[in-house]
Amino acid sequence: MAELGELKEKLSEIRSKIESDLQGISSSKGVYEYKKSVMDAKEGKIGSLMKEMGKIPKELKADYGKMVNEIKNWAQGRFDEMDEKFKAQERKARYEKETIDVTLPEKKHKQGKLHPNTQVKNQIVDIFGSMGFSIYEGNEIETDYYNFTALNIPQDHPARDMQDTFYLSPEFLLRTQTSAGQIHVMENQKPPIKIISPGKVFRSDDDATHSPMFTQMEGLVVDKGITLCDLQGMLDEFVKKIFDEETRTRLRPSYFPFTEPSVEVDVSCFQCHGKGCKLCKGTGWIEVLGAGVVNKKVLEGCGIDSNVYSGLAFGIGIDRIAMLKYGINNIKLLFESDLRVLDQIDD
Numbered sequence: 001m002a003e004l005g006e007l008k009e010k011l012s013e014i015r016s017k018i019e020s021d022l023q024g025i026s027s028s029k030g031v032y033e034y035k036k037s038v039m040d041a042k043e044g045k046i047g048s049l050m051k052e053m054g055k056i057p058k059e060l061k062a063d064y065g066k067m068v069n070e071i072k073n074w075a076q077g078r079f080d081e082m083d084e085k086f087k088a089q090e091r092k093a094r095y096e097k098e099t100i101d102v103t104l105p106e107k108k109h110k111q112g113k114l115h116p117n118t119q120v121k122n123q124i125v126d127i128f129g130s131m132g133f134s135i136y137e138g139n140e141i142e143t144d145y146y147n148f149t150a151l152n153i154p155q156d157h158p159a160r161d162m163q164d165t166f167y168l169s170p171e172f173l174l175r176t177q178t179s180a181g182q183i184h185v186m187e188n189q190k191p192p193i194k195i196i197s198p199g200k201v202f203r204s205d206d207d208a209t210h211s212p213m214f215t216q217m218e219g220l221v222v223d224k225g226i227t228l229c230d231l232q233g234m235l236d237e238f239v240k241k242i243f244d245e246e247t248r249t250r251l252r253p254s255y256f257p258f259t260e261p262s263v264e265v266d267v268s269c270f271q272c273h274g275k276g277c278k279l280c281k282g283t284g285w286i287e288v289l290g291a292g293v294v295n296k297k298v299l300e301g302c303g304i305d306s307n308v309y310s311g312l313a314f315g316i317g318i319d320r321i322a323m324l325k326y327g328i329n330n331i332k333l334l335f336e337s338d339l340r341v342l343d344q345i346d347d
């Protein structure tokens, strides 16, 4: 039993040593390192006790094992306690350090966004895209032929006065209408044709509702048996999506050289729903686009047999739709890039 007596003494020394060592530790990391050294199977004060087992006489092995286990459990318990205590302290310190003052004014992160015109253009493109239209990118510099003559506006035609043109040379000009793109498409594609063509157009015109550069979107459908009814059905769908579900269309006779018959398309005022307000100037209706059945002369000029095919075309003012949608009364506000203005416009 001498060995057990010695062991008891040794164990109580180990205990006191561990207790006093623990006094000098002040972090969970310290506890972890210390525990590792104490429990190390080769050199640890407790870990190495198991190694001694071989030298213990057989009859004492059970008691020896029990005592070693006891101190092991005790030490483990002390380490856990200390670890918990320090972890709690450390957590508290971290929370205090990381405290967020929710009363501070937020830091504004300015995020870029699409220009209102681009937003509206994208919406229009999405709507017609869902109806099966594809996009044709036209040219901003056109010839007199594509911009006028092929659209049934010959040299001396009074309709040329409707659009003050920036000529680059007697032959070349900045296109005044995206309608010029229709001709390129009809010259190069066989019906059925179903395209939209958004882009910049230019006219020598400058006041609150006109800018020398503005944006339009042309639409063109050519196929067998196309009529004005198809146009109205399509436009009804379009205005419901771009304004709101209650919006209706109304066609009024008009004149464009490249369509026959031609119409002006009005939408029921989406602000007062027809009652009459400032936006619709008391009429309940707002003019939004020009359209019509493609003039046979134009089809034939592009090599399309007008006895077999018919077409419809429409031209939408993208800026006009943006101004209406966002309540902008001066087109310049769209092009001056004043962030104080643009920031306020969003869907």
Ligand code: DAH
Pocket (backbone or CB within 6 Å): 176, 177, 178, 179, 218, 219, 256, 258, 259, 289, 290, 291, 292, 293, 313, 314, 315, 316
């Ligand atoms: N190009 C015309 C304009 O700029 C708009 C237009 C009217 C386009 C009727 C069309 C159309 O395709 O059919 O005023």
